[in-house]
Structure formats: structure tokens, C-alpha cells
Amino acid sequence: MYEHLHLSELQHKIAAFEDQQAYKELFLRLQPKLVQFAKTICLQKEAAEEVVSDVFVRVWQKRKTLDHIQNLKLYLYIATRNVSLNYLRVDRKHQTLQMDDLQVEIAAFNASPAQLMMTAELQQQIAWAVEELPTQCKIIFKLVKEDGLKQKEVAELLHLQPKTVENQLAIAVRKIGVALRQFAPARTKTVKKPA
Amino acid sequence: MENRIWFLYAKKLTGEATDVETRELNELLSSKPELYDELAALETVWVTPSEISTPTDSDFSQLAAKIQSQGYDFEWPVQEAEEPVATAAAPVRWLRRPATWIAATAAAAAIIAAVWFSNSPAGHVLEEPAMAKANQVSTRPGSRSKVVLPDGTQVWLNADSKLTYGNDFGVSSRDVTLSGEAYFDVKPNKEVPFYIHTSKIKIKVTGTVFNVRAYPNETRSETSLLHGKVEVTLNSSPDKTYFLKPSDKLVVTDDGGINQTNAATVANAMQKQNRVAPAVQIPVMKQLVVKPDETFPVETAWVNNTLAFADESFREVADKMERWYGIEIVFAHQQLEKMRFTGRFENETVAQALEAMQLASPFKYTINGNSVVIFKTTK
Numbered sequence: 001m002y003e004h005l006h007l008s009e010l011q012h013k014i015a016a017f018e019d020q021q022a023y024k025e026l027f028l029r030l031q032p033k034l035v036q037f038a039k040t041i042c043l044q045k046e047a048a049e050e051v052v053s054d055v056f057v058r059v060w061q062k063r064k065t066l067d068h069i070q071n072l073k074l075y076l077y078i079a080t081r082n083v084s085l086n087y088l089r090v091d092r093k094h095q096t097l098q099m100d101d102l103q104v105e106i107a108a109f110n111a112s113p114a115q116l117m118m119t120a121e122l123q124q125q126i127a128w129a130v131e132e133l134p135t136q137c138k139i140i141f142k143l144v145k146e147d148g149l150k151q152k153e154v155a156e157l158l159h160l161q162p163k164t165v166e167n168q169l170a171i172a173v174r175k176i177g178v179a180l181r182q183f184a185p186a187r188t189k190t191v192k193k194p195a
Numbered sequence: 196m197e198n199r200i201w202f203l204y205a206k207k208l209t210g211e212a213t214d215v216e217t218r219e220l221n222e223l224l225s226s227k228p229e230l231y232d233e234l235a236a237l238e239t240v241w242v243t244p245s246e247i248s249t250p251t252d253s254d255f256s257q258l259a260a261k262i263q264s265q266g267y268d269f270e271w272p273v274q275e276a277e278e279p280v281a282t283a284a285a286p287v288r289w290l291r292r293p294a295t296w297i298a299a300t301a302a303a304a305a306i307i308a309a310v311w312f313s314n315s316p317a318g319h320v321l322e323e324p325a326m327a328k329a330n331q332v333s334t335r336p337g338s339r340s341k342v343v344l345p346d347g348t349q350v351w352l353n354a355d356s357k358l359t360y361g362n363d364f365g366v367s368s369r370d371v372t373l374s375g376e377a378y379f380d381v382k383p384n385k386e387v388p389f390y391i392h393t394s395k396i397k398i399k400v401t402g403t404v405f406n407v408r409a410y411p412n413e414t415r416s417e418t419s420l421l422h423g424k425v426e427v428t429l430n431s432s433p434d435k436t437y438f439l440k441p442s443d444k445l446v447v448t449d450d451g452g453i454n455q456t457n458a459a460t461v462a463n464a465m466q467k468q469n470r471v472a473p474a475v476q477i478p479v480m481k482q483l484v485v486k487p488d489e490t491f492p493v494e495t496a497w498v499n500n501t502l503a504f505a506d507e508s509f510r511e512v513a514d515k516m517e518r519w520y521g522i523e524i525v526f527a528h529q530q531l532e533k534m535r536f537t538g539r540f541e542n543e544t545v546a547q548a549l550e551a552m553q554l555a556s557p558f559k560y561t562i563n564g565n566s567v568v569i570f571k572t573t574k
Contacts (some may be wrong), residue, residue, distance in 0.1 A: 173237065181233050
């Protein structure tokens with residue numbers, strides 16, 4: 001039943017009942033994405049996993065006051081960012097993300113081409129378009145698309161202006177759109193107008 | 196202009212476009228029909244889930260081991276046990292409610308209300324089991340807890356409630372007795388149905404999620420079903436079975452004419468007439484309502500750490516608050532009991548909750564330790 005619960009409901013259950021099942025569900029739901037994010041900073045998978053498990057230990061340690069956190073998801077991403085930076089032994093005073101140091105990998109799209117009415121060639125085209133994006137643009141795209149963060153949340157997480165995030169995401173979307181363009185005519189009759 | 200379209204479309208994809216922006220996007224697009232296909236394809240790409248690995252149980256066991264190694268309280272079986280008996284000893288964790296109410300203005304409530312004081316665990320002592328062979332889990336007013344039964348069924352116990360089950364639970368039968376309110380997530384098992392006995396009703400379950408409210412001192416008894424199906428029989432007329440579908444709520448009310456003092460004589464009289472029922476029970480089927488801006492119906496709000504009531508009398512609200520906060524509420528003027536309230540409280544203290552209610556209907560109150568007196572406003 002927990003897989004259907006909203007994140008805030010899991011948060012309540014952990015805070016009010018020290019509910020280990022809810023805590024496990026939180027872990028199952030967010031750990032892979034947080035590891036991906038940590039890896040963009042730490043660069044190594046093992047280090048990223050270590051960082052994220054530290055973050056989750058801290059969540060359990062603070063379980064009774066978990067209800068005070070307004071946005072648990074963003075909190076976990078920020079904690080992951082901070083622990084990752086600590087891991088790199090970056091001087092606390094200058095603890096900011098250097099975009100150029102990030103290594104962003106975009107996960108493959110999951111559905112089979114047949115399901116999407118998309119050829120393998122087209123998928124490849126999209127993957128290239130994403131790969132070609134500047135780092136800042138790419139991490140913003142990743143956090144919004146894969147992690148489901150809001151643009152404002154991404155701005156807070158990456159210490160960027162909300163306007164910057166909006167513009168960068170628009171660039172990412174445009175480049176992917178252009179990559180799709182050359183394939184569009186063949187698909188004209190099968191695709192519905194967007195609502 | 197095309198850049199503006201991409202900008203707006205990006206916002207639309209993330210669900211963050213305002214109404215004005217959506218309208219602007221549609222207007223711009225009407226002059227650029229050649230972009231439709233592209234945008235539709237883009238939307239398909241956007242909603243396609245990305246390939247991200249899912250962690251395994253052993254990943255979580257590693258985390259559990261790390262938590263334990265750092266000295267934090269975390270009960271997790273070290274090996275992956277196959278048999279459900281392994282969870283039999285799952286501990287009951289007590290929810291600690293504030294012992295002292297924090298005085299704060301209502302305005303500040305939302306942000307800082309949640310400063311909780313922990314009681315010493317000794318404050319919550321399990322009552323001695325009535326029968327030597329039975330297990331009993333109970334909560335005091337103001338505290339709630341969760342228990343995992345030997346078959347893996349999860350039970351959240353609201354304040355001032357008691358759940359009893361035998362040592363043979365799960366072997367040939369799954370019978371529990373409930374006094375008070377509980378939320379059940381029953382492990383499916385067609386061979387061994389799960390029975391819940393209360394003073395007024397009996398519920399048969401095969402595997403489902405639902406809430407039962409059966410406080411002995413209340414005339415109403417409620418069964419609210421969220422998933423699956425349950426069958427309810429009234430103790431007063433066991434031949435008739437009520438089948439509940441998801442979102443059904445069965446409310447059984449005792450006949451108001453019979454009160455505690457003459458119940459025995461009435462029961463005697465009924466036995467003479469060969470009647471089983473000590474009281475007349477009137478079942479009514481209702482529907483659970485989830486408002487658009489809420490994620491759970493009022494009946495199960497307590498599981499989400501929320502005290503909720505929907506168009507209930509002050510008396511009913513006071514009953515809930517008494518258990519929730521572990522306090523006693525007395526009405527100096529009886530007519531106040533009839534005022535009706537709708538609301539939800541999460542981290543508010545008693546005083547903050549009462550202050551919020553005062554905004555809806557005028558009344559006064561005093562708090563002295565654990566007792567609250569409600570009285571009329573003087574004009």
C-alpha cells in the first residue's frame with residue numbers, strides 16, 4: 001500500500017510512528033536518483049552510494065522532527081549536495097557547486113521504440129542532442145525530467161537564479177525539439193495535437 | 196517568437212506554466228501549426244520514464260546495518276527471513292506526545308508549533324494481558340502506536356485503544372479483538388481469514404486496508420474501507436452480513452433509548468423474550484469523501500498524524516481531542532456541544548486548535564493542566 005502514498009504521507013508516518021516500512025519506501029523511491037545526483041559531483045558510483053546512505057542515516061536519526069521539514073524531497077537533494085561536497089573535501093567557505101566540474105549522465109529512455117512509435121535511430125538522435133547540451137543545461141534538464149524537481153527547486157539546489165533555470169531548460173527543450181524535427185514529417189499522421 | 200514558444204512549452208512540460216502562460220502558448224501555437232508534431236513528439240519523450248535502476252532489499256539491509264552500527268534504534272532482521280514468524284517479535288513503538296503545551300500565537304503555529312517534548316518511555320506501560328495466553332497492545336489517551344502482527348499485518352492504533360490477539364494467532368485462525376480505533380493493512384491470506392471483533396460488530400477480511408472505529412463509550416461504531424473488501428456482521432443480528440466496497444463506510448449506532456444504567460434490565464427482558472440483542476443497532480452505509488485538495492478521507496486522517504473532523508458537533512470534536520491530546524474537556528454550557536465544526540489539525544497544540552475554532556464560532560475556554568473548560572462568551 002505504501003507505493004501509492006504521497007511523499008508527505010511517508011514523511012508523516014516516519015515522524016509519527018517511526019514507521020520503518022515508510023522509511024524503506026522513501027529509500028526505494030529516492031535512493032537511485034539521489035545516487036545519480038551525488039555521482040555528478042563525486043564522479044564515482046561507490047562514493048555516491050556512500051554519500052546517499054549517510055544522508056539516509058541522518059534522516060532516520062532526525063525522524064522525530066522530520067515533520068518540520070517543509071519540502072522533504074528538496075531537503076534530501078540539498079543534503080546530498082552538501083555531503084557530496086564534503087566528500088570532495090571542498091573548503092566549507094567555498095562550498096559551492098562548480099558547474100564545469102560536474103559530470104552529468106542522462107539515463108536512457110525506458111520504453112521500447114515500438115511503444116513510442118520511435119525508431120532506434122530517433123532515440124539515438126535525441127540521446128545525442130541531450131549529450132551535446134552544455135553541462136549546466138544538462139543537469140537542469142536531468143533534475144527536472146528524471147528527478148521530477150520543480151524549476152524553483154532546481155534553482156535553489158544549484159544556487160542559480162530561477163530565471164536562469166527557466167531559460168536553460170527552454171534551451172534543452174528546444175534542442176531536443178529540433179532533433180525531433182527532421183523525423184517529424186514521417187509521423188505526421190500518427191501523432192495527435194497536444195492538448 | 197519560437198524561442199518564446201520553447202520557453203513556455205518547457206514550463207508546460209514541468210507543470211509550472213500559469214494560466215496566462217498556457218493561454219499565451221496556445222495563441223502563439225495557433226500561428227505555428229508546423230510545430231504541433233514536434234511538440235507532441237517531445238511530450239512523448241518527456242513522459243517516457245528514464246531507465247533508472249531500483250534498489251534491492253539487500254541495499255536497504257546494508258543501510259539498516261549502517262544505522263545500527265552508528266547506535267541508532269532500528270529493528271531490522273539481519274537475514275532475509277522467509278517465514279512470516281520472523282516478524283512476530285516486531286516491537287511496538289510508542290509515539291510520544293507533548294507533555295506540556297507550548298504557548299504560542301496562532302499565527303506562528305504553522306511554523307514552530309512542532310516542538311515536541313518526549314515523555315520518558317516509562318510513561319507508556321503495556322497493561323498486563325488479561326489472559327495469560329493473549330497478547331495485548333494498548334495506547335493511552337494522547338498516544339498512538341503501530342504494531343506488526345505475526346502474519347505481517349500492520350495495525351496503527353489510535354489513542355486510548357486496545358488490540359488483543361491470542362498466542363495461536365496466524366496458525367489456524369487470525370482473530371483480534373479491538374476496543375477503540377485502528378487502521379488495518381491486512382496481509383492477504385485466503386485460507387485463513389482475518390476477523391476483528393468489537394463490542395458491536397464483527398468484521399471478516401481476506402486482505403485489505405481499512406479503518407475501524409469502535410470506542411466502547413461511544414454509541415457509534417464505524418468501518419471505513421479503502422482497498423479490497425470486508426464483510427461486517429452485527430453482534431446483535433449475526434445472520435445478516437453487510438458487504439463493503441472500497442470507499443464505503445458502515446456506521447452502526449446503538450438505539451439512544453438504552454443507556455448504561457438500565458441496559459442490564461433491558462437485556463434480561465430481551466433474553467426472556469428469546470431475543471439475542473441487548474441493544475437495537477441501526478446500520479447505515481455511507482461514502483468516504485476525499486476533498487480535491489486533500490489526499491486522505493477524514494476517517495483515516497489520524498494515521499497521517501492529522502486530527503480531522505467534518506461537520507461534527509463540538510461534543511464529537513471534543514471526544515476526539517480528548518483522546519488525541521490526552522486531555523479532558525468539560526462543557527460549562529451544554530448548548531455549546533451542538534455547535535458544528537469542520538477542520539484539520541496537524542502540529543497544533545490544544546490552545547492553538549481551540550483558538551482556530553474560536554474563529555469559526557464564538558466560545559471561551561480555560562486550560563488548567565490537562566483539563567479544559569468550554570463556556571459561553573458573555574455579551
